[in-house]
Amino acid sequence: MNLIPYINPLSDESLKIVSQNSNLNETFEYNNGLVDTINRSSNQNLESSHVPISIGDLAIKRINWYIERKNNKNYKLSDYSYLFNKDILKFDVIAFHMLAQAVATKFNISSRETKLFIESEGSLILDRLNRLLTNERQDMVDSILKQLSITQGSRWTILKDIIDNRNLSLTNLCINNGEIILSKEDFLNAYNDKFHNRRPESMYDMLVGENLKEQIVSNMIMLNTENYIKMIKEKSSFVNIHSNIEKLGSDVEKTISEEMTKYSTFYANANNFKIGKLIREAFPPCIYNTVNGVSSGGRNDAIVLLLTSFVSYARLYPGIFASEGGVKVSDIDKNLVITENEILPLIYEAADNCTPPLFEDQPQEKINIISKLGFGMHDSPDLNHEGETKWYTPMSCEKIKMHLPQLCKADKDCKKINNPLSCYGIKKNRLIREGKIKEEEKKN
Numbered sequence: 001m002n003l004i005p006y007i008n009p010l011s012d013e014s015l016k017i018v019s020q021n022s023n024l025n026e027t028f029e030y031n032n033g034l035v036d037t038i039n040r041s042s043n044q045n046l047e048s049s050h051v052p053i054s055i056g057d058l059a060i061k062r063i064n065w066y067i068e069r070k071n072n073k074n075y076k077l078s079d080y081s082y083l084f085n086k087d088i089l090k091f092d093v094i095a096f097h098m099l100a101q102a103v104a105t106k107f108n109i110s111s112r113e114t115k116l117f118i119e120s121e122g123s124l125i126l127d128r129l130n131r132l133l134t135n136e137r138q139d140m141v142d143s144i145l146k147q148l149s150i151t152q153g154s155r156w157t158i159l160k161d162i163i164d165n166r167n168l169s170l171t172n173l174c175i176n177n178g179e180i181i182l183s184k185e186d187f188l189n190a191y192n193d194k195f196h197n198r199r200p201e202s203m204y205d206m207l208v209g210e211n212l213k214e215q216i217v218s219n220m221i222m223l224n225t226e227n228y229i230k231m232i233k234e235k236s237s238f239v240n241i242h243s244n245i246e247k248l249g250s251d252v253e254k255t256i257s258e259e260m261t262k263y264s265t266f267y268a269n270a271n272n273f274k275i276g277k278l279i280r281e282a283f284p285p286c287i288y289n290t291v292n293g294v295s296s297g298g299r300n301d302a303i304v305l306l307l308t309s310f311v312s313y314a315r316l317y318p319g320i321f322a323s324e325g326g327v328k329v330s331d332i333d334k335n336l337v338i339t340e341n342e343i344l345p346l347i348y349e350a351a352d353n354c355t356p357p358l359f360e361d362q363p364q365e366k367i368n369i370i371s372k373l374g375f376g377m378h379d380s381p382d383l384n385h386e387g388e389t390k391w392y393t394p395m396s397c398e399k400i401k402m403h404l405p406q407l408c409k410a411d412k413d414c415k416k417i418n419n420p421l422s423c424y425g426i427k428k429n430r431l432i433r434e435g436k437i438k439e440e441e442k443k444n
């Protein structure tokens with residue numbers, strides 16, 4: 001069996017599989033061949049909730065797998081063994097292409113959903129390679145590099161885009177006269193007489209090695225996946241979207257939202273960080289001073305950068321620094337009710353308390369506040385724009401002391417912390433212990 005499509009779903013072989021076997025009308029229909037393959041996957045958990053029965057189900061399970069693997073400390077490989085059964089290849093390639101269409105037509109290219117799909121592909125490639133026999137794995141990587149036109153004599157600039165994306169560092173590459181060295185043979189030809197007291201073969205393993213080649217393969221396929229999504233997106237404005245692709249897009253949105261809510265709650269509750277009403281009495285001195293109004297020096301940064309990020313995370317996701325991030329406001333505040341009724345009013349109140357009031361002379365700062373919440377450059381939060389910008393994480397004490405020193409009036413709770421969120425947690429927990437916070441204020 002030609003295994004290239006198992007690793008590269010965008011290869012010519014993969015496109016042939018899709019054109020010969022894919023039928024969008026059957027996306028959610030029971031697929032005997034798929035179920036049979038899953039039943040034959042070694043160590044697979046065969047409980048019905050873990051067995052996808054259609055290509056659409058398999059596409060969603062690919063997303064589930066990535067989120068679980070990344071976030072769940074009790075993740076069980078046996079729930080997803082079929083993803084590492086080479087016989088899944090045909091079904092998996094079709095699921096990948098359906099997912100790409102669903103993501104391209106439903107989400108922005110910069111959205112968390114699109115990024116998550118692309119990342120999941122990169123991760124799946126590395127995990128699959130990891131499970132191949134050594135020879136099989138090296139042959140596969142070399143074949144795919146060749147297909148990607150990364151061969152002996154390739155200029156390093158062929159990797160420029162993945163270096164620009166910061167997925168690969170230039171310093172990880174071995175470059176000789178502008179050409180990338182990847183194979184042991186080329187390395188030995190170029191440097192055999194340069195090492196004394198060290199075996200050149202060991203130096204190759206240390207400086208280049210199979211791991212670098214696999215990283216390049218994974219990152220190049222991720223980059224090609226992103227370009228493929230952009231291409232589908234451009235074309236989708238001229239064609240009718242199949243109803244099953246629309247349904248798959250909605251399923252992806254629901255799955256990611258549910259999974260991430262599960263883990264954001266998990267992380268938010270870790271280390272005694274609890275999501276709950278904002279308690280003004282627990283604000284650290286720098287935040288308290290900002291809410292009471294800032295005079296013109298540092299006024300904009302205090303409201304837009306410091307307060308917006310602090311208030312939104314303190315209310316919705318206080319455990320941000322105990323997690324790997326990847327959460328958006330609507331994972332916790334689904335209809336943006338909390339954002340519109342609690343978070344923005346507090347920020348706007350602080351803006352009004354400034355001298356002069358912030359929006360009086362700089363109304364455009366409202367757009368900057370919305371953008372720092374992750375909703376792009378618009379004057380109000382809208383779920384359709386979420387992901388266009390990043391939800392800005394709270395400033396550290398070090399940055400506040402450097403850029404807004406007049407606001408930092410450290411008190412006893414500021415010892416041994418490096419972020420106002422931690423100070424807020426300490427103060428809030430003490431108020432709870434002392435019975436000074438009413439029961440209803442502790443709840444969402």
Ligand code: SF4
Nearest residue numbers: 284286397408414420
């Ligand atoms: S030490 Fe940190 S939390 Fe405390 S007032 Fe200064 S900046 Fe704020």
